[in-house]
Amino acid sequence: MFSKLIKLISPISPIGPIRVRIAPSPTGYLHIGTARTALFNWLFAKKHGGKFILRIEDTDLERSDKKYEKDIIDGLRWLGLDWDEGPHRQSERLAIYEKYLQNLLSENQAYYCACTKETLEKERQLQIKKGEAPKYSGRCRNFKIAPEQGEIIRFKIPPAEKIQFLDLIRGPIIFDSSLIGDLAIAKNLQTPLYNFAVVIDDYEMKISHVIRGEDHIANTPKQILLQRALNFPEPKYAHLPLILDPDRSKMSKRYSATSIQEYKERGYLPETLVNFIALLGWHPADDQEKMAASEIIRKFSLERIQKAGAVFDIQKLNWLNSQYLKEKSESELWQKIKELYDKKISIQNEAALKLLKIGKLRMSKLEDFLSLQESLTLPDYDSNLLSWKNTHKETTKEALRLAQEVTRTILVHEFNQKNLENQLMPLADNQGRGEFLWPLRVALSGKDKSPGPFELMEVLGKEESLRRINIAIEKL
RNA sequence: GGCCCUAUCGUCUAGUGGCCUAGGACGUGGCCUUCUCAAGGCCAAAACACGGGUUCGAUUCCCGUUGGGGCUACCA
Numbered sequence: 001m002f003s004k005l006i007k008l009i010s011p012i013s014p015i016g017p018i019r020v021r022i023a024p025s026p027t028g029y030l031h032i033g034t035a036r037t038a039l040f041n042w043l044f045a046k047k048h049g050g051k052f053i054l055r056i057e058d059t060d061l062e063r064s065d066k067k068y069e070k071d072i073i074d075g076l077r078w079l080g081l082d083w084d085e086g087p088h089r090q091s092e093r094l095a096i097y098e099k100y101l102q103n104l105l106s107e108n109q110a111y112y113c114a115c116t117k118e119t120l121e122k123e124r125q126l127q128i129k130k131g132e133a134p135k136y137s138g139r140c141r142n143f144k145i146a147p148e149q150g151e152i153i154r155f156k157i158p159p160a161e162k163i164q165f166l167d168l169i170r171g172p173i174i175f176d177s178s179l180i181g182d183l184a185i186a187k188n189l190q191t192p193l194y195n196f197a198v199v200i201d202d203y204e205m206k207i208s209h210v211i212r213g214e215d216h217i218a219n220t221p222k223q224i225l226l227q228r229a230l231n232f233p234e235p236k237y238a239h240l241p242l243i244l245d246p247d248r249s250k251m252s253k254r255y256s257a258t259s260i261q262e263y264k265e266r267g268y269l270p271e272t273l274v275n276f277i278a279l280l281g282w283h284p285a286d287d288q289e290k291m292a293a294s295e296i297i298r299k300f301s302l303e304r305i306q307k308a309g310a311v312f313d314i315q316k317l318n319w320l321n322s323q324y325l326k327e328k329s330e331s332e333l334w335q336k337i338k339e340l341y342d343k344k345i346s347i348q349n350e351a352a353l354k355l356l357k358i359g360k361l362r363m364s365k366l367e368d369f370l371s372l373q374e375s376l377t378l379p380d381y382d383s384n385l386l387s388w389k390n391t392h393k394e395t396t397k398e399a400l401r402l403a404q405e406v407t408r409t410i411l412v413h414e415f416n417q418k419n420l421e422n423q424l425m426p427l428a429d430n431q432g433r434g435e436f437l438w439p440l441r442v443a444l445s446g447k448d449k450s451p452g453p454f455e456l457m458e459v460l461g462k463e464e465s466l467r468r469i470n471i472a473i474e475k476l
Numbered sequence: 477g478g479c480c481c482u483a484u485c486g487u488c489u490a491g492u493g494g495c496c497u498a499g500g501a502c503g504u505g506g507c508c509u510u511c512u513c514a515a516g517g518c519c520a521a522a523a524c525a526c527g528g529g530u531u532c533g534a535u536u537c538c539c540g541u542u543g544g545g546g547c548u549a550c551c552a
Contacts, residue, residue, distance in 0.1 A: 024552090027551075057552060059551095059552085060552070116549085117548090150550090151550095152550050154550095170481070173481080174480095175479075179479060180479095188550095193552090194552045195552090213546090214480095214481065214482090214545085214547095215546055216552095218479075218480060218481095218547045218548070219547085219552095241482085242546070244545080246486095249544095249545070249546095250545075279501095281488090283488080283490075287489085287490065287500050287501080288500095289488090289489095289501055289502090307481080307482060307483090308481090308545085309481095309544085309546090310487090311486095311487055311488075313488065313502065315502060316487070316488065316501080318502090319502055320502085322515090361514055361516090362514045363514095388512095389511095421510085425510070429510090432511095433511055435511085436511080437512090438511040439511090441511065441512070442512085445512095447512085448512060449512050449514090450512070451512095452512085452513090453511085
């Protein structure tokens with residue numbers, strides 16, 4: 001059984017100190033999937049006292065953008081995934097790639113050609129049809145050592161070789177090199193391509209474990225072949241399951257928010273995201289779900305990583321975030337809300353803190369504060385709403401008058417939930433809770449569903465509370 | 477199409493041959509708690525894809541089928 005086999009092989013590298021990396025390309029904002037890969041690498045490094053390295057893979061000049069690089073860096077910082085080295089940038093390491101490119105070329109392990117993947121594939125099909133063993137599968141026929149206009153550098157993939165590697169999460173994976181056409185590794189000496197640059201960098205940066213998304217499994221044999229050609233040691237590999245949309249396809253913008261920034265803006269806490277994302281494809285042995293990063297580090301192990309993809313469930317995220325939200329103080333929350341929604345706030349500090357006190361449990365993300373704030377304005381409601389069940393209008397009116405009377409006697413500085421409760425609850429018990437509390441609450445909120453009357457009164461203050469009760473009495 | 481990965485409640489998952497009448501969490505439904513809502517508490521419904529093996533015994537091991545996914549660039 002593979003998992004047993006893997007257990008025998010310690011993930012702690014015998015080839016030197018643990019060094020892992022996150023290698024995003026700055027061609028888009030920090031993606032949830034990238035963040036999760038970063039997190040798992042970070043956890044692994046922290047767990048084993050290794051180093052976590054940040055490398056920006058910006059070899060594609062056309063698609064790369066500094067603003068994306070900034071977003072990625074800011075996002076990783078926000079999540080608290082601090083790195084020990086970097087950011088290294090591939091665009092600043094061109095001389096290094098060129099050196100290795102020259103080596104490969106001079107050793108005849110790489111060549112220039114103008115073929116596209118399609119022409120190579122056509123050639124291969126032709127050979128198969130003619131019954132020739134696809135010995136030079138996907139290889140250009142007239143390759144050259146010297147470049148001509150528009151020619152790229154291809155690496156010669158050995159024609160028939162089994163490439164096997166042991167994935168720390170999945171067990172042995174085997175590929176057949178004859179199925180891989182010669183690999184494009186650079187557009188020219190100054191422009192390396194992904195598979196090549198990765199191999200060079202992982203070697204130069206002494207990466208011990210490559211922990212990355214499952215979508216890179218098929219790249220692994222290509223990279224291993226390159227390592228062999230270059231005489232590099234092979235790092236250990238661990239391919240993480242993908243994060244899926246509800247339709248079980250790879251998570252994409254089409255269905256859900258994919259950028260970390262969006263989650264930040266909606267008011268998810270970084271600790272929530274770290275916790276939630278860790279649970280997507282990993283699970284602690286003790287079933288505990290709400291965990292601080294330090295606890296996750298303590299409990300983390302590669303063996304407990306799932307093999308199948310995990311659907312991103314926004315409802316569970318919301319629940320988790322609400323769990324984190326409710327343990328924060330009102331002032332702490334207010335601080336964050338002000339930073340996030342500055343322009344949209346229409347409420348003073350003191351009132352906001354009171355609102356948070358009653359509203360905190362009703363929020364699953366910080367942006368919910370905005371609708372909470374709005375809910376404080378009294379809508380124009382129907383007077384029928386004031387009566388509880390089939391209570392007579394007169395009875396209701398009486399109850400409100402009584403409430404008004406007692407409320408008046410309460411001093412402004414004692415106008416808090418606790419005290420209001422003490423003063424008014426006996427009346428409610430006397431009159432019947434429903435008959436008393438319901439109209440009072442509707443008078444204060446103008447809604448059929450809202451926080452309780454005493455909570456509302458504290459937030460609204462004495463003057464506004466009395467005003468609203470008065471409006472209700474006049475409606476009846 | 478080819479190659480590769482994968483398969484426990486709707487979702488995230490526990491489970492490494494007997495402890496499983498398959499456990500937890502989110503979500504859903506019900507009940508309780510100061511009128512409603514929220515929070516909280518309690519309870520409930522809800523899954524081992526299928527077919528062959530191996531074994532005294534399979535959710536667990538092997539093979540196949542089916543389903544799902546990924547990759548298949550002069551992107552990363």
